[in-house]
Amino acid sequence: MAMNHVVAVPHPGRGHINPMMNLCKQLVSKNDTILITFVVTEEWFGLIGSDPNKPDRIRFATIPNVIPSEMVRSKDLLGFMEAVATKMGAPFERLLDQLEPPSPSLIVTDTFLLWAFDAGNQRNIPVASFWPLSALAFSVFYHFDRFLENGHYPVNFQESSHERVNYIPGVNAMSLMDLPPPMMATKQEILKKTFKMFSWVPKVQYFLLHTTYELESQVIDALKRNLSKQIYPIGPAIPYFDLGDSSTTFASDEDVNYLRWLDFQPCGSVLYVSLGSFLPVSSAQMEEIAAGLCESGVRFLWVARGETERLSKVCGGKGLVARWCDQLRVLCHPSVGGFLSHCGWNSICEGVFAGLPFLTFPIAVDQFPNCKLIVEDWKIGLRVKEFMVENMAYLVTREKISGLVTRFMDLESNEVKEMRRRAKELQGICQYSTSKGGSSETNINSFIRDVILSNSH
Structure with missing residues (x-):
């Protein structure tokens, strides 16, 4: 049986790795021809490599750590982001060129990882972008220049904390208090990297959303109109499929x-x-x-x-x-x-x-x-x-x-x-969305049929 080889590469943080792994578990559970190489840093392999619920057709591959330890991340967020942006790309490309056959037919990458898009494009491997946050958050970030153009960021909380804006497509009027904290705006490097990341999104052919269509239908419909690409809301990418497993082992x-x-x-x-x-x-x-x-x-x-x-x-x-x-x-x-x-x-x-x-x-x-x-x-x-x-x-x-x-x-x-x-x-x-005939179940089946299987031929 010919296998369809998918390379999955999440951003090295728990809030990114967990939903990517749950997505991969769903993919292999729905089609016997899918083989996934799940790429993590050596540190993260030490943390999740012994997952007892990982299917055999998901195999780990590692690249060197980008920072000395997990503790550094929260203390130096900018340094961590810089390390992910500059130190992971080259080892990922070397790994991609050395993978055991079959050759990868698709890369599923976290939206935050620009270098994974480059690696796929240079090798003519299709790339699907996986957004691990809410569709609302994506729309706010994607249209962030509108807040800057209107002078609404950084927020002056003394003057305008309760001011509401209504110019983000698909998003109901929101208070400026609900924007990401203004401390981010003082770090221009972060803003520049954020805008660069989102400038790539229109070039991505396939876009996976970690959300349920019915819960965010208004903003998802707006994204479909504005991005003009195949968008698949496949969430929630949480381990609901393990709930009935009484064999779960506890640590202590x-x-x-x-x-x-x-x-x-x-x-x-x-x-x-x-x-x-x-x-x-x-x-x-x-x-x-x-x-x-x-x-x-x-x-x-x-x-x-x-x-x-x-x-x-x-x-x-x-x-x-x-x-x-x-x-x-x-x-x-x-x-x-x-x-x-x-x-x-x-x-x-x-x-x-x-x-x-x-x-x-x-x-x-x-x-x-x-x-x-x-x-x-x-x-x-x-x-x-x-x-x-x-x-x-x-x-x-x-x-x-x-x-x-x-x-x-x-x-x-x-x-x-x-x-x-x-x-x-x-x-x-x-x-219901995750059950047979539900929107998420239908979308993930469509993604397998339209993207994974079609790209392997």
């Missing part, structure tokens, strides 16, 4: 304990808290969140990475603080009734798939427009944190957090009942 007894703890909590009573795995939150803010959660009296499960011991002491007995969890499994647990989130796109997709409303606590970049999507467009959330400006970062106080958490988890409140009703509606849309 602690990992089993949080599921046991959830089993003994009343239905819909637990607030799940996670502020992501990459961008840091100040110790002072973490203290305020911990105190606010405790003062609210609400049950909570908080995944707090390296600060579990300190925060456990602050939080007392109402909640459980863990260093890690199987997030989608937790969100789908019947005891969980809400999600306090940093609004990273993967977390949003998992929360929507689980039918949950959100308390939004955006930290950086696309998380701010994502917050607008949750609160204003879908109406399934409340804002905890509204903006962040360089040199004006502010603490959300324990009093505000306590009051919002209490309000948000009040199951008798009509406001909360309505949010939960809408969240269940979106859950139905999202879950």
Whole structure:
């Protein structure tokens, strides 16, 4: 049987690697002739190379690390972006030329990786761009010059923080507070690289979106009109296909304990808290969140990475603080009734798939427009944190957090009942899209037929 060889290359960050891997798992599950080489840095291979749920027809290939360690990324975002842009391209090209047969018939690359487009074009290998964030975030970034032309960026929060603009195709009127934090604008190198990256998008033949058409139909339709290319909304690219797998192995007894703890909590009573795995939150803010959660009296499960011991002491007995969890499994647990989130796109997709409303606590970049999507467009959330400006970062106080958490988890409140009703509606849309005949399932089958299989002949 002739194999169709796809080379997948994600940006070296968890929020990019995870959805790319989930996309690849879907591709090989739907067609027996697809073989995928998944390219990661040596560091990331050490972190994910032993994935027990990886199909045999996805094989890893590695290139050298671009930075000394993962910890550098959050401390020097500009340096990390520069390293990815300048140090990964050459080893990727060498790897591409040395791959075992069959020859690659397609490259699926993260939209952020310009050098992968170059490598494919030079070798006459078709390239599909995979956008791992929301369609709304893409449209905001793609049309960012409009904010600059209208003098709306960087934002002057004293004068115009509540000003609304309505000139981004497919995007409902949005507050300037929902733009990526203005601290980005002081780093002109980042802006230049961003514009260069998006200047390549019209030249890409195939565009994959990590979203569900029905959840962002207005902005996707606008992108189809403006980009005039084959666009495939194939999301959510989350591991929903592993939910029924009881063979999942857990890292330690602690990992089993949080599921046991959830089993003994009343239905819909637990607030799940996670502020992501990459961008840091100040110790002072973490203290305020911990105190606010405790003062609210609400049950909570908080995944707090390296600060579990300190925060456990602050939080007392109402909640459980863990260093890690199987997030989608937790969100789908019947005891969980809400999600306090940093609004990273993967977390949003998992929360929507689980039918949950959100308390939004955006930290950086696309998380701010994502917050607008949750609160204003879908109406399934409340804002905890509204903006962040360089040199004006502010603490959300324990009093505000306590009051919002209490309000948000009040199951008798009509406001909360309505949010939960809408969240269940979106859950139905999202879950149907991935089932037989749903839009995402149809789109991924079309991508396999129209792109992967056709390019192999």
